[in-house]
Amino acid sequence: MDYFKLFDLSEDFFIDISDLTEIYQEKQRLYHPDRFASADDKEKLSALQMATEINAAYQTLKDPLTRAGYLLQCKGIDVQNEALTLKDNKFLTHQFELREKIDSLQTNRNLSHEDLLVELTILVQQIDVEQRNLKNELFTAVDYSNWENAADSLRKLKYYERLLGLIDDFEEKLAS
Template structure:
């Protein structure tokens, strides 16, 4: 059961090393690898082969989780290109982006206090549009411009937006339940 643990996630799934990817192709490649290396297939094998199949299946799962998420995929591409997104240390953002964040958080708090699910759902829709636009921008920065520093900033923005999206989901749950 030969397996190269040093290969990139993209190589593992037979994909080009790009941000834009065909999710159906990724899903198909994932299922094929899972079927090939799933530990259940090695139930009668010796302990070493069982352990190896488990390690390979774990690697395949981790790679799949990374590539299926735009945020994780962008981080990974930047990492492959030697760029640290500095998400934990660099919180500097453009002023207009920070102002928008503050407005959205105020809207969430107000809608939650007023138990206004419609307003929260509208904000969720707006945020989904923002996330889509930022994902398109990331594809251009990573795949076309190779603008690693700008892409790292976009990753930090996307992380902010995903956290905000989680806050909206939590607020909707709090209002409904």
């Protein structure tokens, strides 16, 4: 199902979120399972499937990054193909350095708990800045219909998400 068509929107990155939300709420009311309580099993299942699809479409389109990924998918571009990102040696070296920094913090026995948290905060702030820059590159690329550059930026953002996941896991270990 085409999520843009489902919400009667043009296939575009720049959409009005308030329009999207309004249409979403209207469609949810139409297909809410409670409206089909007295219907036969086939109709109930159909309504439930439609409500699920509406939810998935809304969650995809309301977030700029998932919307960009979906739009790229609609354009036939594989954003999952990280082999293309592997050609950027400078980026990969930087990712490796960040991962090493996380690993060294996890094994460091010389830093206090508080110092570890400070180091992690500094690392998260650095990653946030780099993500912001990549998001700006992504949005600019999409604005100019430069789909390959947009896909590259989106793939790189996923690397940062994984690093932040490692940091979150480490912070949870520190908290327990």
